[in-house]
Amino acid sequence: MCLRRISNNYYNQYKIYFVSNGIDYIDNSNFLVSGSHDEINQLFTINNSVDSINLYIIEKLWDSHVGYTNSISTNNVAVLRDYIFNSTTPHEIGHALGLYHTHEDSNKVKLDGSDCSISGDLICDTPPDPGLNEENVVNCKYVGDSRYNPLVDNLMSYSPCRTKLTNGQVWRIRQTIKNNEVIRKTLNTTHELNFINWKFDKSSSVCLNQSKTFILENIPTDCFVTWKVSDNITIKTSNNSSVEINLNNLNFESYLKAILLIDSRFYTFYLRLNQLEHPLESNLTLESFKSTPIYLGRFTNITARYNSIIDVGQLGYTWEWSVPSSQVIYHSPNYSYIHVSPIGTPSSLYIQVKASNECGCTNWKGKWFKVEPAPDDCIDCPTKGGEIHY
Ligand SMILES: [Zn+2]
Structure with a gap:
């Protein structure tokens, strides 16, 4: 309106x-x-x-x-x-919102060069103002006592041309909005809620049997927070803006909730937690394309599986490889396969892989692969040159 x-x-x-x-x-x-x-x-x-x-x-x-x-x-x-x-x-x-007049009584003290932060309107970028009116401001020009050079456009003066605030005044308003008990309550809460957000290290993942701290940022200062977690999680420590939790077992769903009481209304901030385990090399297997040997002069697909699953980014692991004297085509570090073409004529290659995530890293898992010339009539086998055969 x-x-x-x-x-x-x-x-x-x-x-x-x-x-x-x-x-x-x-x-x-x-x-x-x-x-x-x-x-x-x-x-x-x-x-x-x-x-x-x-x-x-x-x-x-x-x-x-x-x-x-x-x-x-x-x-x-x-x-x-x-x-x-x-x-x-x-x-x-x-x-x-906390502003005094630019002509606030003791403002004249500012003329003596006294501390502008404790005299007058308490703001340093508003020059001394003797008190403006329609006589000393003509056509929006100051024509009064020449010791002064006041802002004729300042909203907190009595000038007929007032429209603006100085940076200092805007800063003081923001301090009032932030710190004054009465004004804080007038803030549009739904707008304020937009600034509340989760903060955590790396990702919203939690590791089995490891603790992690989650922070809720920009909570209004007078707000009371209650923390709730899924059954498989315990809260180790908490205060009004952060919580340290431990993942005890893997579950259908893991979550963390902060319930905020603001102006006698409850607001829930829900965070779904991605559950991770420290990866183990005993769960890793290595294989070549269709269990063939690695063929000379061709790129053979070598795939690692974690718990029998090929990772194309969905498991959240980073894959690291160790391949002796070969040309290797790597894909995403989050994909668990590579393409290997031996340099020279080795009779076998020992290829190693390890997987890591936020929780830790496996040891190297290695496997020997035979190296052979490709059969002349090889149709359904790794292709020559740079072309990739999956
Ligand atoms: Zn006034």
Whole structure:
């Protein structure tokens, strides 16, 4: 709706976004005019929502005020109806998000070169501002006291040309959003949830009888985390953002869940765990194409199997080979076969292989293969030259 758009028009350029959390109507004309701090603070107790910045639209405030916040860093803002669509609303939102006026009283101290981080608006890239108005800002040019060189476009001034924030102001807003208890609660939680993600070493695999730590990143600071695991896993240690688990046996399904309690709602983050074992050479076998010898002048396929299975990437192993004096064609390191063509005329070749994964590595597994000339009438056997016969 329009109010959201008004603030977004000013703030989106700094990657700060507002979403509407609904509109209420307060059916009581007594609150149209607030004649004092007490009266406006009473209004701020009505239909107030802690998970939003509450913008109250009224008709009149005391003196000539056109907007009001009950403090710096607050979720309560009031703006006069006639000013709601100009820079007053984003200016008041600036106060709500932790910004002082650029002409904040002691700001003049900045002229003495005193520490800008503890005087004035507490921001170092806003120059001293004597207090801007329609007399000392003409056609968006400052024409007042020449000791000053204020920003006439700064949203937190009283300049008629205010539209912008400085980097320092944007930084202070981000600090407020991050650290202020009241403002943190107004964050759009579903948006915040997008930043939570799993972090782990190498992959989401776990090794049998080995421990591994999983971290959930970007959890909101005031959020409580409960960890849950499948039956075959035990939790060794945990805190509010990480968990160390041990895989005790292989199961149909292994998982890790983090259940987050945010603003009295539960959110579950599920991680399916790939189960791995330390590979053993006793499970490895080696064979040649159709159990033929390795033929001279041809590329013969040598295949390793793990538990009788040829790995074409699905088992997750990395395969390493040791082949004496031969031309060798390797494929993916995750594939368990190679093509071998002997150099010279050896009578046999001792070929070795080993498999490794995140859990560890087998010892070398070797096998002797006979080497022979290919039969003249060899049709269904490894082909000549570079052509590969599977
Ligand atoms: Zn103000």
